[in-house]
Amino acid sequence: MFDLAERLSSNKSNESKLSHKLKTMLFYQTEECRSLVNESFRFDGKDEPKCVKNRDEEFRQIDLLNPPEVVIIELNASQDVVQDAQRLAHLLPSQVSVVIVGSEDAISTIRLLKEMGFYYLFWPVSKQECSDFMKHVLDNHEQHRGLMANRKSKRVAMVGVKGGVGTSLISSEVSRMLSFDKGVSTLLVDHNYHGGNLDIFMGLKQHQKRIVQKGTLISNIDGTYALGLIRKITPMLSMLAIDSDELNSQELKEYTVAVQEQALKNSSVMIEDHAHLIRNEDDIIKLLQQVDVLVLVFDATVSSLRDYNRLNQLVKKNNLDNQTRVISVLNSSRPSNSGSVSAEEIEKYSGQRATITVPYDDKAPQYVLEGLQIVKTKSAMAQPLMNLVALILGEEPKQESRSFLSFFKKKG
Template identity: 40%
Template sequence: MFDLVDVIKSKSSAEKEKEVLTTVLFHQTEECKQLIEEAYRFEDIAAPSVLENQDSLIQQYVREENIEIVIVELNKSKSVMDDMHRISHLLPNSASVIVIGSEDSISTIRNLKSLGYYYVFWPISKQELIDFVRNVNENRNKNSGLGKGRAAKKVCVWGAKGGVGASFITAALSMELSKDKNSSCLVVEHNFSGGNLDIFLAVSQFKKREVSRGALANSLDETYALSMTRKIHEMLHVLALESNDIADHEMKDYVRTISENLSGQYNFIVEDLSSSANSLSDLTYVGQQADVLVLVLEPTVSSLREAAFIQAKMEELGSTTRCITVLNHTMHERSATVTVKDVEKFLNRKLDVVCPYEPQLGKWVLEGKAIFQEKQAISSSLNTLTSLLLGEAIKPKRDSIFKRLFRGQ
């Protein structure tokens, strides 16, 4: 006998078992969009969210939703690697990323793999695509595959000497990355007995986490590591520790172990290496472990000599760490003992960023202003630094800081 109730129950059960792969597609062509939507429908998989491949849409969407798989179409791209480098900071490390492109190149596959991204060559059939997506999802469930190996970019901000503004640059860079560029950041403090990083980050009633010697013997996991950080806002955390009975070199090793455990949680780890707390072993660490070194100096002879030493040491180490030089005018340009030309000649390279002297800077910092958002010359310099770090094109300025500093010199 035909039982309508059984049929309805059976249908309801089937609907509950519908396969779900939480996916978002950022597409460039209607053809790719149509194929992926049809493939998901044909296999009765929950439809992916679909948006145009625009940086602003990627930036907005992936942080607001809990995404497991991100598909990025780059069939119209002139360089798949360049485009993925440009948007990598927008993608959460927790998501598996599949890139679809028309570049039939082993080097493209290899380079994307090194970044922790999968690559699919276009054109592709619907069945091949679904099989690939399911394989990626299976890897996620097993906690294996490329997504597992994607780690934060490590940026070390090094002060050529004390007082050149390394902590200020660290704070400004991490604030712009997290607030304006929507990239998750962990700021790591390497000063274990003071420092002003909390002031530059506009954090009130800041207290570093106390560490006892017994903690060094404990095993570290991601949960414990997260408990040692302080949340500034959703996209920015700080790791700042102190101890009364642990030597600085032991604390540095401990902090680096913690940050390594958190590497998969952030797009960037920005380390504040102010000169007063640095050593040659720190420089070796930067040369071997950092992706980017932001070398901050001021226009004085002593600062310039130290910067040249650091640059030479990096070359001696054979380091592949990318170096961005920042000349920070902590005094009025007229009081500088060396000029921009002097610095570039002595370092035998062009300066990447020049921060002009700003007499109101201290006041703005104490007022809690986000300097990178202000319409000031120093704000423009900070924006340039962030853009250089991200590989963004630098917009030419009608009256550049370089021209201003060269006048009368």
């Protein structure tokens, strides 16, 4: 029987929950900024923002599944507003509208922040000016317009030129480093269907891929359904890995793409492990249109080098405007005396040096089986992997030690 009293009670409860949803957060550096922002919100009869000190660890406390609508970040004490904003961008969900408060009076600052999808409120500002500015930002957010539309998750494709070059290992290390060490909300997407060992590299116990049925239409996939297919590993790290007895690899790929499109707004960075599935020019063209960073992984063998050169030429041919950043990773998956080619031979054949060189470590399999992050060990692989993450985030990598590079100079 339809119970009107129960329905009205339920509606009131839902309205109460909505009214208490956190709308605005302020990460402040000075009491002057915190006081003025709060006054401007009270002036308009709005709830005051949740105010916390501007520290990196505080940004990591944002609820990724239920984030605030607007985040205000004071950078008045910053030496470089744009650089600090770029660093903090990776810590914020892409569906959040971001206002930077700063005292840099430069057109370039406004332009660069706008390109990032950030609003800029120049300081000092009056209470009325702050009130009008925030009203504009909140209205834009509610209408899904304005600079928020410029914000998106960074998509990184890890592509192995062939099987067995270590693409899944590198994908897992990068994902864990981003989330555990950098505090970046990360979604790892497994494109290895009907197999793969990504769960082992991630140190996951009793992992089962989410099973999907053939009857589910891709067009019906929404955000709620997508979240049900994603495994939450930590508050900052999630994984999408699906399988099916009824769908082939191409159908699973299309299904995965539909799900990850819905999940993009809940992560700052998406790492896609394509392993060795990108093989032809059409695959390369589609990938270059979709991702921000393309990482090509190969090892020091003749066959791998030939495949790398072929794919790299296709990338250069179709990435003429350099809209997608390309990083090459030479992953030494075997000792130097087991048929490896030298660094000089690699450069001569491909016409360039690898961006990152990861040296061979015979203890790596042991670290993986123990569920350890390689970057947390004393392995020679650690620093190059850290440098790869730095490059993905647009940071300056540390200079690799000569001992790493000398690994390849033993031959010849």
